[in-house]
Amino acid sequence: MSHIVIIGAGECGARAAFALREKNFDGRITLVGAEEHLPYERPPLSKDALLHGLEPKLVSDAARYADADIDVLTGHSVESLDPAGKTFQLSNGNCLTYDRLLLTTGARPRPFPGLSGVNHRIRTLRTHGDAVAIRAALQPGKHLAIVGGGFIGLELAATARKLGATVTLVEGLPRILSRGVPEEVAVVVATRHKAEGVEILCSVKIQGLSEDREGAYVLLDDRRTIEADLIVAGIGAIPNVELARDAGLATDNGIAVDTHLETSDPDIFAAGDCCSFPLSLYDGRRVRLEAWRNAQDQGTLAAANLLGAGEAVSAVPWFWSDQYDLTLQIAGLADGAMQTVRRNMTDGAFILFHLDADGRLLAASGIGAGNAVARDIRLAEMMIAASLRPDPVVLATPGTKLKTLLAA
Template structure:
C-alpha cells in the first residue's frame, strides 16, 4: 500500500483526498495542516463571513467523508523539514512521518507591507478562517477602514465594509485598480462603481511612512498627506509558501516549479495549488495562479498521476470575484498585448471584455454577465475562432458562436 503524505489544508488538499478516493487507490493518505480546522470554503471569508450576524465556516467535506475515504488529518501540526533521501517529513516536536509520495499543497500567504512592523493590533490580512474571525471582530466596532491595495481581496473587503456602513479608503500605488489582473476597461468600471458606492479610492498613492502609537497604526503618510487609520487591511498580493521546498532543494521560481503532471524536480514529490509555478501552454511560460479552480483541477491532475494514469494538466483558468453587487468572472488569462473589444454597455452595468490572440479568443472578463462567462469557458477551451463583428453584438448569444 502506497503511503501518501499531503502538506496543506486548503482547497487543493481537500480535493486531492476526494480524488484519490474516487480512484480507489490502495493508499494510506495522511494530511498535515497548521490550521486547527478541516478544509473550508475560502471565498466567502471576505464577504458573507464578515457580514453575517452569526457566521459559520462552510466545510468543504465532513469529517465522516474523510474517514470513509481513508484520509487521516493531522490538524494544528507544522512541518519543519523534508528529508528527501529518507523520504520522510519532520514535524515540530521531533515527530517524523514517512512517505512514498509527498504532495505539497502549502498555498500562499499575504505579502507583508514593507517597513511596517509586525503585530500591530489594528492591522489585518485575510488568508484563512482565523484571519477572518479576527477581522470580523474588529470590523464590528470600527468606524472607518483603510484598505491598502486595490487588488481583488482589497476591493472585496472594501465593498463589504461599505455595505456595513463603514467609511472606507482604498490606497493603491498603481495608476489603476487590478493593474496586473484585469483590463483597463474593467479597472475603470470598478473604480467608478466603488466610488459610487461611497468608497474613497486613491490611485497613484504610495505610502511613505507609518505613524504607530500604542501598538496601533494610527495613520499612514503619503505624498498627498496623512491618512488616518482606525482598522487597516493590507491586501497587496500573496507570496507562495515554498520554504519547505526550497529547504529541501526543490526547484522554485515564484512558486514550486512543477511539470504538466504536478511533479516537482524530485519525482517522489508533487505540488498543487497556489504554491505552484506550472507550465501554461497558451502563453508558452510558467505561471502561478491563486484560485479555487486551479487548486481543484491541479489536485485532480495529481491524483491521476499518483494512480498511475497521468494526464497533462490543461485546465482553462477561470476565476470570480464578488464586490458588493458586482460579480466579475474571468475565463483565461488577460494579457496586455492582446486585442480587446467590449461587448455590451458598461453604462448598463453588464458587459464583457473579449481578448483575442490573432483570431482566437484567449480571455473573457465578464461583469454581471454569467452567460458570457460560461460560453467563454467553452469557446476558449476549444480554441474557437470567433468573428469579432458578431462577438461584439450583445444581442447574439456568445454560446452560439462556437
C-alpha cells in the same frame, strides 16, 4: 501498503485527498495542516464569513474524512522534508514517512515593507483567525483603511460598507485592479465603490504604517496621514516554497512543476497556489494561479497523476469576484492580446474579448449584476480551450449566441 501524504490542508489538499479515494486508491492517505481547523474555503473570508458569521465554511466535515479513511492532522506544521529518505518532520517532533507526496502549501500575504513584530491594528487577510480579528472593526463608527486595490482589498471594502464601517482604500498604481483586469472593467468597479461611499486614493505613495493604542495610521509621501481603527494590507501573496526549496526541489515563482504537476523529484508533486507550471494553451508560458477553481482542478489532477495517470494541465484559468451586487468573471490570460472586442449586454453588463494577432481568443473579461455574464464567460472559456478564432463582428453582436460559434 502505499502511503500518500498531502502537506497543506486547504481546498486543494482536501480535494486531492478525496479524489484519490474516488479514483479507487486503497492505500493510506494523510493530510497535514498547520491550522487547527479542518480544511475550509477561503473566498468567503472577505465576504460571507464577515457578513453572516465567523464559522469557517468547511470543505467537508470530520465524518466524511473518517468515512473515506483519510487521516487529517490539523495544528501540525511541517518543519523539514527529506526526499532521499522519504520522510518529513512535524512541529511536534514526530517523523513520518511517505511513498508519494503532494505539496499544497498555498501562499501567504505579502507583508508591508518595514513592519516588524506583532501588530494588532495592522493586519492581513488569509486565515479564519485573520477574519475574526478584522470583523471587530467592521461596524458603524469605525474607520477601515485598506492598502492595495486588488480583489481582496476591494471585496473587503464592499463587505465593510455593508456593515456600516467607513472605508478608505489606498492604491499606489494609477488605478485599482491593475493586475489582469481590463481598465474598462476596473472603472465600473471603482465607480460602484465610490457610489457606496468608499474613498479610493490612487497613485498615492505610502511612506509607512504605524499604530498605537488609539488607532492605526497610514503616512503618505505628501505628509498626509490617514487615521483609522484598523489597517488591512492586501498587496499580493507569496507562495510558500520554503519547505520544498530547503529540501532541494526546484522553484520558479513557486514550486516548479511540469505539465503533470510533478516536481524535480518524481515522487513529489505540487498543486494550487504554491506551484508554477507551464500552460500549453499559452505556448508553454509558466504561470502561478491564486484562484479557488484552480485549487480544485489541480487537486483532482494531482490525485490522478500521483496514481500514474500522466494527464497534463489543460484547464483555462478562471477568476471571479463578487462586490455588492456586481460579479466580475475572467476566463483565460489576456497578456499578448492585440485586439479587444466589447459585447454589450442588458442592464449595463458587458464582456471584453481579447484576441491575439492571429485572431485567436485568449481571454474574456465580464462584469454585470448577479449572473449576467456567467453563461457567456463559460462559453468563452470553452472557445479559449478550443483555440478558436471567432469573427470579431459576431463577438460584438449581442443578438448572436456564442454557442453558435462553438458549434461552427
